[in-house]
Amino acid sequence: MSTVTAAETTTTDRSLPVVLKVEGLNVDLRTPRGTVRAVDNVGFEARAGQTLALLGESGCGKSMTAKAVAGLLDPIADVDGGEILLNGTDLARLSPKQRRKFAGPELGIVFQDALTALNPVYPVGAQLGEAFRIHHGLSAKEAKAKAVDLMRRVGIPEPEARVNAYPHQFSGGMRQRILIAMAVALNPKLLIADEPTTALDVTVQAQIMALLKSLREESDMAVVLITHDLAVVAEEADTVAVMYAGNVVETGRVADVFASPRHPYTKGLLESVPVNAERGAELNSIPGSPPELHKIPAGCVYQDRCPLVQEVCRAERPKLLPVVSKEPAAADGATPRAAACHFSEELDK
Amino acid sequence: MLTYLRKRILSSALPLVVVIVGVFALARLTGNPATLYLPLNATEQMRADFTARMGLDQPLLVQMADYFGGVLRLDFGESLRTGESAAAMALRAFPATLQLAATTMVLAIILAVIVGCWAALKPNGVADRISSFVSMAAASIPDFWLAIVGIWIFAITLGWLPTSGVNGSEAWVLPIATLLLRPFGVLVQIVRGAMVSALSEPYIKLARSKGAGDVRIVTHHALRNAAAPALTVAGDLTVGLVNGAVVVETIFGWPGIGKLMIDSILQRDFAVLQAAVLLTAVAIFVLNILIDLGYALLDARVRPATVKA
Numbered sequence: 001m002s003t004v005t006a007a008e009t010t011t012t013d014r015s016l017p018v019v020l021k022v023e024g025l026n027v028d029l030r031t032p033r034g035t036v037r038a039v040d041n042v043g044f045e046a047r048a049g050q051t052l053a054l055l056g057e058s059g060c061g062k063s064m065t066a067k068a069v070a071g072l073l074d075p076i077a078d079v080d081g082g083e084i085l086l087n088g089t090d091l092a093r094l095s096p097k098q099r100r101k102f103a104g105p106e107l108g109i110v111f112q113d114a115l116t117a118l119n120p121v122y123p124v125g126a127q128l129g130e131a132f133r134i135h136h137g138l139s140a141k142e143a144k145a146k147a148v149d150l151m152r153r154v155g156i157p158e159p160e161a162r163v164n165a166y167p168h169q170f171s172g173g174m175r176q177r178i179l180i181a182m183a184v185a186l187n188p189k190l191l192i193a194d195e196p197t198t199a200l201d202v203t204v205q206a207q208i209m210a211l212l213k214s215l216r217e218e219s220d221m222a223v224v225l226i227t228h229d230l231a232v233v234a235e236e237a238d239t240v241a242v243m244y245a246g247n248v249v250e251t252g253r254v255a256d257v258f259a260s261p262r263h264p265y266t267k268g269l270l271e272s273v274p275v276n277a278e279r280g281a282e283l284n285s286i287p288g289s290p291p292e293l294h295k296i297p298a299g300c301v302y303q304d305r306c307p308l309v310q311e312v313c314r315a316e317r318p319k320l321l322p323v324v325s326k327e328p329a330a331a332d333g334a335t336p337r338a339a340a341c342h343f344s345e346e347l348d349k
Numbered sequence: 350m351l352t353y354l355r356k357r358i359l360s361s362a363l364p365l366v367v368v369i370v371g372v373f374a375l376a377r378l379t380g381n382p383a384t385l386y387l388p389l390n391a392t393e394q395m396r397a398d399f400t401a402r403m404g405l406d407q408p409l410l411v412q413m414a415d416y417f418g419g420v421l422r423l424d425f426g427e428s429l430r431t432g433e434s435a436a437a438m439a440l441r442a443f444p445a446t447l448q449l450a451a452t453t454m455v456l457a458i459i460l461a462v463i464v465g466c467w468a469a470l471k472p473n474g475v476a477d478r479i480s481s482f483v484s485m486a487a488a489s490i491p492d493f494w495l496a497i498v499g500i501w502i503f504a505i506t507l508g509w510l511p512t513s514g515v516n517g518s519e520a521w522v523l524p525i526a527t528l529l530l531r532p533f534g535v536l537v538q539i540v541r542g543a544m545v546s547a548l549s550e551p552y553i554k555l556a557r558s559k560g561a562g563d564v565r566i567v568t569h570h571a572l573r574n575a576a577a578p579a580l581t582v583a584g585d586l587t588v589g590l591v592n593g594a595v596v597v598e599t600i601f602g603w604p605g606i607g608k609l610m611i612d613s614i615l616q617r618d619f620a621v622l623q624a625a626v627l628l629t630a631v632a633i634f635v636l637n638i639l640i641d642l643g644y645a646l647l648d649a650r651v652r653p654a655t656v657k658a
Contacts, residue, residue, distance in 0.1 A: 072554050103560035111551060111558075119552035121573045121648050131559045166649040182559065 016047040019189050019222035020069065025082030025092075027061070027068050029293065036293035038064045038077065040246040043320070045239075046190065046222040051213075053225045053233040053254070055269075056243035059290060062226045063112075065243070066192045069224070070109045071099045087189060104131040108183030110212075112195035112226075114176035118167035124151075124178050125163035131185045150181040154211060173204035177211065184215055191216070194226045209236055230273055234258060242266045245290050245301040248320055252337035262323045262339035262347050264306045300342070308343050318342045354638070361634040365627070369420070372626045373413055373619075381405065382429050382617035403429065416623070425627070426620030428613075435624035438609065443628055445515065446598065446605030450590045453525050457532040458583060465540025466567055472545050480537055488534030492593050496527045496600045513602030524601045528593050532586040539582045543575035550574070576647050584640040588633050 027039035039061040046052040054062040067073045069084050071091060084091040086106055091099060111117045119127055128150050129143025138146065144163060151159035154177040167175060176196060183191055193212060197205035213236065216223050225237055233240055233254060240257050242250040242265065250263040261267040268286040288305040297303055300313040320340040341347070382403065383396040400406045404415065419426060425436040461484075468480035503523060504512040510519050547553070548571050556570045595607035602608070606625050613621040645652040 070558060072557055097562075100557075100560040100562060103558055105560075109558045111555060113551050117551040117555045119556070119570055119574070120650060123649075127555075130556070130561065134560050134562075134565070168650050179555070182555070185559075 016049060018045050019048050019087060020046040020224065021083070021085040022065070022069065023083045023085070025065065025068060025084065026080045027064050027073065028078050028080045029064075030076045030078070031294070033294050037080075037296070038246050038293055039068065040296075042082070042241075042243070042246070042248050044241040044248060044251060046224050047238075048189070048222050049216065049220045050238040051216065051223040051225050051236055053227055053237035053240045054243060055227060055230070055233050055240050057228055057290065059293075060243040061246040062228075062243050063194055064246075066109070066194050066224065066226050070107060070192055071096070071103065072109070101135075104135050104188065105186040106188050107190045107192070108185070108188040109192040110176075110180050110183045110194065110196045112198045114179055114196075114199045115172050117179055118175060120167055123164045123166055124170065127167075128163075128178065128182055128185065131182065135186060146185070150185055151178070153184075154178070154181040154215075156181075172200050173207065176200060176204075176208050180208070180211060180215070184219070184221075187219055188221060190222050190224065192224045192226070195228070196225075197232075212236070230269060242269070245296055246293070247301050247340065249302065249341070250337075250339040251320070252323075256337055260348060262337065262344040263302075263341045264308050264343075264347065265302050266339075267347060268305075300340075302341075308341075308346070310342070312342050316342075323348075353641075357634075357638050357641070365630055365634070368630045369417070369623065369627060370413065372623050373416060374409070376614070376617075376619045376622050377405075377409065379614060379617050382619070385617055386429065420627075425624040428621045429618045430616055430621075435618075435620035436628075438621050439606065439624040439628045442604060442606045442609040442625070443632075445603060446591070446594050446607060447632075449521075449524055449528065449598075449603060449605060450587060450594060452521070453528045453590060454532060454583065454587050456525065457529050457536055457586070458579075460529075461533050461536030461540050462572070462579075465537045466544055466572065468537070468541045469544030469548060469571075470563075470567070477541070480541065484534040484537035484541075486534070487530040488538070490530055492527050492531065493596045493600065495530065496523065496597055499523045499527060500600070513600075515603060520601075524597050524603055527597050527601075528590060531593070532583070532590065535586060536579060536583060540575060540579050543578045544571055547571040547574040573647060577644060580640060580643050580647070584636060587636060591629055591633070 021043075022045075023043045025039055025042045026037060028035050029038045042061070042065055044052060044054070054065060056062045064073070064077065067077070068079050069091070073079070079092055082092060086102065089102075091102065094102075118124065125144050125147040126140070128147035129138070129140070132138040132143045132146045133140070148159045148163050151163060156162060156174060156177055162170075167178075170178065176199075180193075180196070183193075191212075196212065197208050200208060209232065212223065212225075215221075225232070227233060237254050239252065240250075240254045241248045242257070242263065244265050250257060250261065250266045252262075257266060258270060261270055265286070268284075271284045272286065274283060286305055291297060291301065291304065297314070298317070299315050300306070300309075300318055303309050303313045306313065318340045320338045321344075323337050323339050323344050339347075381396075381400060382405070383391075383399045387395055387399055397406070404412060407415070416426070423436070425434070425439075427433060428435055428438060431438075464480045464484070468474075468477040471477060500512050500523065503510045510522050511517070514520050544567075548566075550571075552574075553566060553570055556566055561570070591607070594603075594605055595611060597603065598605045598607035599611050606629060610622060610625045610629075612618070613625065
């Protein structure tokens with residue numbers, strides 16, 4: 001009756017609730033050269049209090065995935081199938097009007113273009129307070145008081161004096177703090193951070209990442225961090241989904257994935273990090289470049305750059321399947337590892 | 350602020366002098382008023398007496414120096430025709446033009462913002478194509494032609510509206526409709542372009558991420574950013590409206606500054622012409638200052654810093 005099977009103990013370690021579960025998400029782009037699939041059958045989970053990194057190079061579909069989740073796709077992009085479950089509600093099925101109720105209270109997003117994302121003609125206080133006015137119906141004065149609190153929360157000095165200042169009167173790092181404050185204003189369950197430090201100085205990047213971390217710990221929200229920076233993933237994320245050409249090619253705990261990558265693309269990425277290279281030696285790099293979206297091959301998306309490529313890779317697209325590690329200790333039941341490679345077993349060290 | 354105003358007023362003094370000199374010289378090219386005001390059989394002596402009495406026998410430079418002396422004392426001379434103060438005549442005619450121009454511009458701006466926003470919501474959509482056709486047509490139709498056709502259809506054939514005058518609200522319809530078309534057409538295209546570009550800015554996505562609805566996105570976030578280019582063009586169009594007013598006021602017998610200018614040219618009433626042109630020029634300078642203040646009101650980036658960040 002109350003016997004717990006071995007299988008359950010390893011797969012149902014669900015102490016942390018799943019906040020966001022994306023499954024089979026497709027995003028199509030209408031381009032002059034025809035419709036192309038920018039995000040193809042993408043799935044991942046983000047858990048409360050944890051950071052999931054969506055890792056990949058420019059154009060791999062990670063930002064598009066984030067925008068699809070947030071409901072902020074450009075007019076030329078459409079979600080074509082898939083589920084976006086935010087605490088059990090499928091956002092993909094909601095009307096734009098219903099979805100707006102989630103934007104802010106349930107889901108916040110931090111954009112990468114910190115320098116241009118704020119509206120130049122309104123004081124930052126008015127923009128920070130906007131979410132309270134839209135969702136809680138606060139007056140301008142009440143919203144401004146909330147804005148001051150938020151500015152203090154994200155570490156902007158003298159918030160009372162600066163609440164009426166305009167975006168151009170703030171530095172890039174301060175503007176990104178304001179954007180983060182906006183995203184967390186209504187204490188959302190999910191925060192999407194789309195390359196939040198790309199536009200910033202290196203010295204400011206660490207401060208911004210530390211701020212995101214402390215906000216996550218404070219409120220126990222799930223964070224989806226979009227990045228191309230392996231060091232940031234290693235440092236900040238609990239789990240990672242590696243994307244390539246619109247597909248998730250590998251997922252798992254960051255520690256596991258980085259220790260023994262089970263997809264040749266992940267392996268190639270890790271080998272191109274200078275830390276792992278010998279001093280004076282030429283840096284490893286992955287030969288070639290990702291396929292253009294209208295030229296994605298029929299089989300495995302990585303076939304043209306893969307050192308392990310075989311006939312089967314050109315014929316059949318590998319599914320994202322759970323991988324078993326030789327070291328069972330590395331397998332975390334809550335975040336099963338998976339890789340989309342016909343030869344993932346062979347990569348197991 | 351005061352420094353700015355003082356600077357603007359000082360810098361506008363020179364152009365005003367140029368305007369006066371130009372008008373002063375050009376007006377005298379229309380001929381000697383004596384031929385117009387004296388009977389056909391007037392003797393040479395009578396003509397010479399008239400010319401001397403009006404001070405027109407003096408060299409041009411002396412006349413001009415006299416005139417500037419008067420302007421500095423706010424004495425703009427008298428009408429040849431009525432003997433009335435030229436300044437009083439210009440000031441009396443000005444409100445009629447101002448009312449006409451202001452009503453026209455307000456209507457043009459309101460209509461253009463509505464149509465331009467509607468078109469910008471879906472670039473290359475049906476609304477955009479319709480508004481593009483309508484605004485192009487509106488901006489291209491010559492106002493004098495439209496005025497005459499309007500009188501022919503609505504005043505003569507249908508008899509709905511008066512042909513001219515300022516009595517009753519019906520009298521406003523044709524002059525406003527005529528003057529409205531060009532600014533409306535041009536502004537629709539400006540508003541549409543500025544809105545399309547504003548709506549693709551990152552701050553729109555940010556506003557959507559906070560759950561802002563379409564109405565709030567358009568009216569609160571995009572329009573305020575699109576307003577600056579529209580304001581620039583609206584300012585230019587308002588200046589153009591004064592030129593349009595000359596034609597339209599003449600056709601509709603509207604007792605404004607445009608009609609006063611035309612009448613005073615035809616009657617070689619130099620002082621009145623000069624006063625009317627000078628008043629118009631001053632009005633345009635004031636308008637430009639108001640537009641500059643408008644920019645500062647719309648966008649803090651062109652405002653002297655008041656809040657320190």
